[in-house]
Amino acid sequence: MSDAPALAVAGVTHRFGSRAALSDVSLEVGRGRFVALLGPNGAGKTTLFSVITRLYTHQDGRVAIFGHGLDREPSRALARMGVVFQARTLDTDLTVEQNLFYHASLHGIARRVAGARIAVLLDRVGLADRRADKIRTLSGGQSRRIEIARSLIHEPRLLLLDEPTVGLDLESRADIVAIVRALVREEGLSVLWATHIFEEIEGDDDAVVLHKGRIVARGTAGSIARPGETLEAAFRRLVADPARQAA
Amino acid sequence: MTTPPGPQASATPLEKPVPHLGRLDAVGYLICLSGIVRRELLRFFNQKERFFSALVRPLVWLFIFAAGFRNTLGVSIEPPYQTYVLYEVYVVPGLAVMIQLFNGMQSSLSMVYDREVGSMKVLLTSPYPRWLLLLAKLVAGVTVSVVQAYAFLAIAYFWELDIPAIGYLAALPAFVAAGLMLGAIGLLLSSMVKQLENFASVMNFVIFPMFFASSALYPLWRIRESSETLYAICMANPFTHAVQLVRFALYGQFDPLACAVVVGTTLVVFTLAVIAYDPGRGIMARRGGPAGEAP
Numbered sequence: 040m041s042d043a044p045a046l047a048v049a050g051v052t053h054r055f056g057s058r059a060a061l062s063d064v065s066l067e068v069g070r071g072r073f074v075a076l077l078g079p080n081g082a083g084k085t086t087l088f089s090v091i092t093r094l095y096t097h098q099d100g101r102v103a104i105f106g107h108g109l110d111r112e113p114s115r116a117l118a119r120m121g122v123v124f125q126a127r128t129l130d131t132d133l134t135v136e137q138n139l140f141y142h143a144s145l146h147g148i149a150r151r152v153a154g155a156r157i158a159v160l161l162d163r164v165g166l167a168d169r170r171a172d173k174i175r176t177l178s179g180g181q182s183r184r185i186e187i188a189r190s191l192i193h194e195p196r197l198l199l200l201d202e203p204t205v206g207l208d209l210e211s212r213a214d215i216v217a218i219v220r221a222l223v224r225e226e227g228l229s230v231l232w233a234t235h236i237f238e239e240i241e242g243d244d245d246a247v248v249l250h251k252g253r254i255v256a257r258g259t260a261g262s263i264a265r266p267g268e269t270l271e272a273a274f275r276r277l278v279a280d281p282a283r284q285a286a
Numbered sequence: 287m288t289t290p291p292g293p294q295a296s297a298t299p300l301e302k303p304v305p306h307l308g309r310l311d312a313v314g315y316l317i318c319l320s321g322i323v324r325r326e327l328l329r330f331f332n333q334k335e336r337f338f339s340a341l342v343r344p345l346v347w348l349f350i351f352a353a354g355f356r357n358t359l360g361v362s363i364e365p366p367y368q369t370y371v372l373y374e375v376y377v378v379p380g381l382a383v384m385i386q387l388f389n390g391m392q393s394s395l396s397m398v399y400d401r402e403v404g405s406m407k408v409l410l411t412s413p414y415p416r417w418l419l420l421l422a423k424l425v426a427g428v429t430v431s432v433v434q435a436y437a438f439l440a441i442a443y444f445w446e447l448d449i450p451a452i453g454y455l456a457a458l459p460a461f462v463a464a465g466l467m468l469g470a471i472g473l474l475l476s477s478m479v480k481q482l483e484n485f486a487s488v489m490n491f492v493i494f495p496m497f498f499a500s501s502a503l504y505p506l507w508r509i510r511e512s513s514e515t516l517y518a519i520c521m522a523n524p525f526t527h528a529v530q531l532v533r534f535a536l537y538g539q540f541d542p543l544a545c546a547v548v549v550g551t552t553l554v555v556f557t558l559a560v561i562a563y564d565p566g567r568g569i570m571a572r573r574g575g576p577a578g579e580a581p
Contacts (some may be wrong), residue, residue: 092411114310117413126404132332133325144321145412147314148307156307194307 043106045070045197045229046091051100053090060086061252064100068197068245071227073220075240075260078249079278084233085125087249088201091231092122104197118146121190125201125233127182131175135166135185138174139192146193153192160188164218180211187218197229198222204236212236237271246270250278310413318414319422326426329396340388340434341441344381348442352377364505366537374445379533380502381442382435386465387525389431391493393423394472398479410563417560420473424556427472428465435461453536460535463548464528470556471524477562500526501533524551 046068053061061083068074078084089095091102093109093116102109104116129138136157143153161167164184166177174182183203190198200219204212216239222228232239240246242261247254255277256263264273308314330336352374367375400406409419439454475488497503499520506526510517520526527547534541 092407094407094410114413114415117411118308118310120411122407122411124404124407126407128404128408130325130329130405133328137325137328141321141325142408143308144317144324145409145414146308147310147317147414149313149317152307192307 043103044068045072045105046199046231047101047103048087048091049101049103051087051090051102053086053095053098059252061090064249064252064254066247066254066257068229068231070196070229071223072245073223073230073232073241074245074247076231076233076247076249077235077240077274078233079235081251082249082278083252084249085201086252088122088124088199088233091199092120093117118193119195119197121193121195121198123183123186123190123198123200123203125203125205127179127186129174129182129185129189132173134171134173135161135177136170138185139189142189143192148193156192156194157188160191163191164188165214178211180207180214183207183211183215184218187215191222196227197231199231201233202235203232204234204239212239235274237269237274240270248274248277308413315414315418318412318418319425322409322419322422323426323429326423327429330430336392337434337437340385340392341438343388344385344438345441347377347381347384348374348445364507366534366539375447376505377503378439378442378445378447378449379536380500380529382438382461383464383468383525383529383532384497384502385434385438386431386461386468386528387493387497389427389434390465390468390470390472391475391488392472393427393469394476394479394488397423397473397476398481401476402481416563420556420560420563424466424469424473427469428462431465431469432458432461435465449536450538452538456538457532457535460532463545463552464532467524467528467548467552467555470552470559473559474555474562477559496523496525499523500529502526502529524548527551 044067046066048064048066051061051064052059064083064087066074066076076084076087091109093113096110102116104119107115107119109116130141133141139157139160140150140153143150143156148156157170158167161170164187166181166184166188169177169181169185174185177185187200187203190200198219203219204215207215219230219232223230234240240260242259244260246256246258246260246263248256248263256273260270263277264270268276309317356373397406400409410416412419436454439449439457443449471492475492479488499516500523501520502525506517506520509520524547527541527544530541531544531548534544
């Protein structure tokens with residue numbers, strides 16, 4: 040178990056009625072790795088996140104977090120995972136601190152322990168001075184940074200982020216990317232990062248391309264592109280609709 | 287595509303086995319439960335107008351409706367009352383439980399809202415079992431509804447209700463039981479209502495029929511005089527039994543049938559709500575997750 044990858048998704052299929060949103064999806068996030076999950080809108084990224092976070096159960100295949108199967112040991116699996124969802128999920132009427140204490144309690148962390156942890160994390164995301172402010176007074180980028188702090192409260196070793204920089208300005212985007220990269224580099228955190236912003240991906244990151252519920256390419260970001268091809272061009276080639284190309 | 291996963295594990299040194307800060311034992315359960323209750327109370331105190339509007343509704347009934355019908359709707363002697371009672375006296379328990387009915391539906395509404403804004407996802411990714419998370423939501427709602435019911439009783443005290451002091455104390459478990467049942471019904475409804483806008487139908491098809499087809503506003507023998515069928519419907523309505531449980535408790539008496547129906551309904555409905563929120567089996571799974579994001 041100690042050698043199990045941070046996240047292992049093997050042969051996962053998920054259907055909504057007769058339509059398969061995910062077909063035989065397999066991917067792995069190695070310990071301490073930053074893995075980019077690329078895919079156009081409707082590719083199944085959010086469905087995959089929902090399956091990994093057990094918002095709904097996959098019908099076929101297996102998902103394991105550090106070797107803990109989501110089907111047999113959901114509590115152990117979820118306890119080791121932090122999530123930043125695509126939609127904003129902070130309670131805007133509550134303060135930063137109240138939101139973070141609430142999340143700590145959802146993971147069974149006593150207030151005394153949580154208080155110290157919150158101080159460390161707010162410092163890490165550069166918002167220690169906003170601890171007592173209501174969420175509605177924060178900018179979009181600041182809220183995102185709070186969500187990252189929140190996802191780390193229970194000291195997960197795997198962090199899932201579903202398009203965390205969507206809708207943010209360039210500076211806020213850069214801040215978010217820098218915070219998460221530092222977590223990988225300095226603390227050995229494992230990250231699955233769904234995006235379609237190619238500037239956020241570095242050449243030696245692992246990348247997985249999801250299209251119409253299937254994985255169409257995987258490898259390091261550098262190896263997915265052909266010689267002389269950018270990652271963005273490679274992505275467009277991989278998800279191009281053959282019928283539309285022919286027309 | 288069934289090729290083996292490509293990304294390889296790095297050599298980054300990490301501690302083994304993989305730890306986490308939270309605790310998954312009984313203490314952790316309690317921390318989780320109290321954290322959810324605390325958050326709901328914080329939200330409640332942030333919405334003071336909600337507290338007052340919840341009080342205004344039954345007080346309007348008591349001030350105006352009950353005063354108007356005082357002479358038309360005389361209430362004969364029937365348990366738990368030992369003398370003829372004024373109509374105002376009769377409706378007070380029903381109005382107190384009406385507050386709880388609205389509160390249960392309000393909690394349900396906030397669950398649907400949480401689902402729409404995404405905070406339900408945060409709740410459901412807690413490592414604790416779903417039943418505990420739903421129970422915590424239920425306990426939070428009941429806490430609020432009991433406070434509201436007592437605030438109403440405190441104001442209604444000035445209507446010469448002749449409720450014995452012990453009755454206020456004896457009613458506490460009855461209010462808790464009634465609140466749990468109505469909250470559980472709200473939870474189950476929240477799993478079935480897809481969007482916030484659909485909530486008007488809940489008002490029409492749940493709250494009003496439950497309230498009017500019950501012993502809250504008129505004794506059931508009066509209903510029976512006009513229609514045996516309607517009487518059967520009222521007797522089958524769990525809200526009737528919640529009202530009767532509280533009514534008897536307020537006068538220091540215990541209604542075993544009402545208690546059995548309230549407890550039984552709570553258990554059945556709460557179980558159904560847990561199933562509905564189960565990621566594999568329930569309505570959530572069929573619909574495509576808490577935010578209904580199935581494409």
